[in-house]
Amino acid sequence: MRVFVVTVLVSLLSWAAQAGEYNLTVDRVTIDAGEFTKQGIGYNGSSPGPVLRFKEGEEVTINVTNNLDVSTSIHWHGLILPFQMDGVPGISYDGIAPGETFTYRFPIVQSGTYWFHSHSGFQEPEGAFGAIIIEPEGREPFRFDREYVVQLTDKHPHTGDRILRNLKMSADYYNRQQQTVGDFFADAQSQGFWSALQDRLMWGDMRMMKADIEDVQGFVGMINGKSPEQNWTGLFEPGERIRLRFINSSAMTYFDVRIPGLEMTVVEADGNYVQPVSVDEFRIGVAETYDVIVRPREDRAYTIFAESMGRSGYARGTLATAEGMTAEVPELRPAPLLTMADMGGHSGMDHSGMAMGDMDMAAMESDGMSGTDGAMAMDHGSMNGDMSGQMGGSMAMDHAAMGHAMPEADDNPFYADGSGLIPEAANGGRFLAYTDLRAQRPLYEDREPTREIELRLTGNMERYIWSINGVKYEDAEPIRLQYGERVRFKFVNETMMTHPMHLHGMWSILDVGQDKWNPIKHVISVAPATTVYMETEVDAPGEWAFHCHLSYHAASGMFRKVIVEGGPDSVADGDAEAVDGQEGEA
Amino acid sequence: MIRQMAATSWLALLMAAPLATAQAAVSEQEDTQSARYFWGVQFEEFEYRYSDDDEELGVWKADAFYGTDEFKLRWLSNGEYAIEEQAYEQLENQLVGQMPVSDFFDVKAGVRIDTPEGPDRTYAVLGVTGLAPQWFEVDANLYVSKDGDTSAELDAEYELLITNYWILVASLDATVAFSEDREIGVGKGLVSTETGLKLGYDLIDRSFSPYFGVVHERKYGDTADFAEAGGGSTEDWFAVVGARLSF
Known part of the structure; x- marks a missing residue:
């Protein structure tokens, strides 16, 4: 009997050790983005919310209290869990009503860097997100002396509702990188007037814009809730290995991330270990995570510089040996432009008539489309018929033909051959590509x-x-x-x-x-x-x-x-x- | 009196509609995946015009909508107020339903009610609006009055980006009548054109863009003759200053 009681006690104790309880409140908060201050939504009184630290193997209980006057929800992004705990209103559950507390309970069956965010309305762009770190049961396959979460976001002065409304009224509402009269004359000078004109006419015919890379410009890039001027800073001792857990919590923005002077060894992607790969720069898509190890050996500051993919904004932070130290902040590189290669599948183009197999798209772009009259004829007639608001019929294309005819770039098949979006490292070094990623386990x-x-x-x-x-x-x-x-x-x-x-x-x-x-x-x-x-x-x-x-x-x-x-x-x-x-x- | 009421009531409705729908928009969307209803209010023109015969006009061209991707209810309002005469030379309101027919074009149908100084008119409207190749904004309408008089109006606009903030807008508006409506001074054939060239600057996002420019108005054929017979002008040049607004 005594043995039994002891066993129960021991098992209870071990259970307690394995069962973390966490409390989150969802609150209206004020977000100071430097250039502007706005009302937003955060957790436990701040945006971003707290970093939740879980342990692989534990059973977590998370009490989420909604202090808003609208319903809310939390989705645990990347976590493997029962679907009722996934936090998507209209799919997993009904959401969390104002004033209500919802208790999430699920086992933690993985490790790595993840994040959580609201899946209600535009609460996530308004600031309702935070980071999750899950410590593994076993040893990590790499060493580090300290770690920081680097959570990126694109804070916009407008509310989410307003942004979408504006985009619906005018899709280019926020695009201030459009090609201007000046750009035309610059192109005319460099490629000749006729080829510049032909290029404009081609894009104008499709009613598409080369500069259409970022729908929502005018944001302030932030790292852990700090604007470039507010300069989030992580301290280190020279020679230490620092694990940086990058999380892109942006609503709309991809970032190209680099730390001038430091090589970054990518060890984890989306929470899963990858075979280490050292790069000078990487592109982090919205909602992705990358863990990198850096080893600054000098007693100085290093800038973490995250340019948006369309170069309309940036986030900046600093790694330094003392508070207040800064390093040079690079200039934004020139904005990329889409090319005809990026239009490969655009609706309204009749690809069967394009004879793409014989065309080198990249070359075509640079020689200004001369001599493409016949081959590039686009069948706009097919668009005028049967749209009926559903976009069904007119989008039909012969994909098989396109897939075979479009040779992909040898170096990076994850961009169209000749794409304007293919990234290059600022220092001419190595830029992480999806093809560099190999699962570790x-x-x-x-x-x-x-x-x-x-x-x-x-x-x-x-x-x-x-x-x-x-x-x-x-x-x-x-x-x-x-x-x-x-x-x-x-x-x-x-x-x-x-x-x-x-x-x-x-x-x-x-x-x-x-x-x-x-x-x-x-x-x-x-x-x-x-x-x-x-x-x-x-x-x-x-x-x-x-x-x-x-x-x-x-x-x-x-x-x-x-x-x-x-x-x-x-x-x-x-x-x-x-x-x-x-x-x-x- | 009625005219004034009409003018003020549409303004009041324009103001009220967004308030009502803004509340609806917040409460309806409790998830991330089904934003459905949208609204917008825009003044493409909200301006003061000064003519070469010292005539002063207050002019607006506005529209407000509420709806989904598939169907929108749109209110269009167009007016020219002669400041000295304190009279509406033109006061036109349309209520139309609008739906997409292709990637870039919508059709619309509804009613148009004209209540300027002088005789009123009610028309049925059928129109096409959208973005033509090479970025021309096009709006074409066919009108049939209660008495069976038909007319058509074509509106085209092109925005030239001097920079991403300084924008030169060229516009052309032409009206053709297929039958004469003598009472309101409309002759058969090409009725009138209005051509404008305005340079604006996006001061606050795209919601407040002051501009200045010139507008040329001309009447043709019988319409011009009717205007001359009535002592009016057939051709006017205006200097304009105003702002594009959107909420």
């Missing part, structure tokens, strides 16, 4: 996918409507998957924007051609006019969200519900019950 056995699902990323920039396969969320049937299958998703980006696609609840294994070493991610960035594959082991029953993580694209319809059918009864009946059961044991 594959989570699944490599096997043939059971089937392929094609998802065409579609949209109408002028109307600011975004969709998948030409259908918006509100009109779409859910994607149905069977528990136990391995699905190969084929993303075909027919738009000229870059879309960070995020599947909830299950891992996205990005096909970089390395089979079992393909990296395991939760966000897959799909550049304009590219086709990207990812595979998913369907091992999580329930209903999940699958969407573009650009806030205003998700809200405009580039979003799907995924239903995983079948699966073990104990799980399928609802993990809430399983959780209750464990609670009973405790």
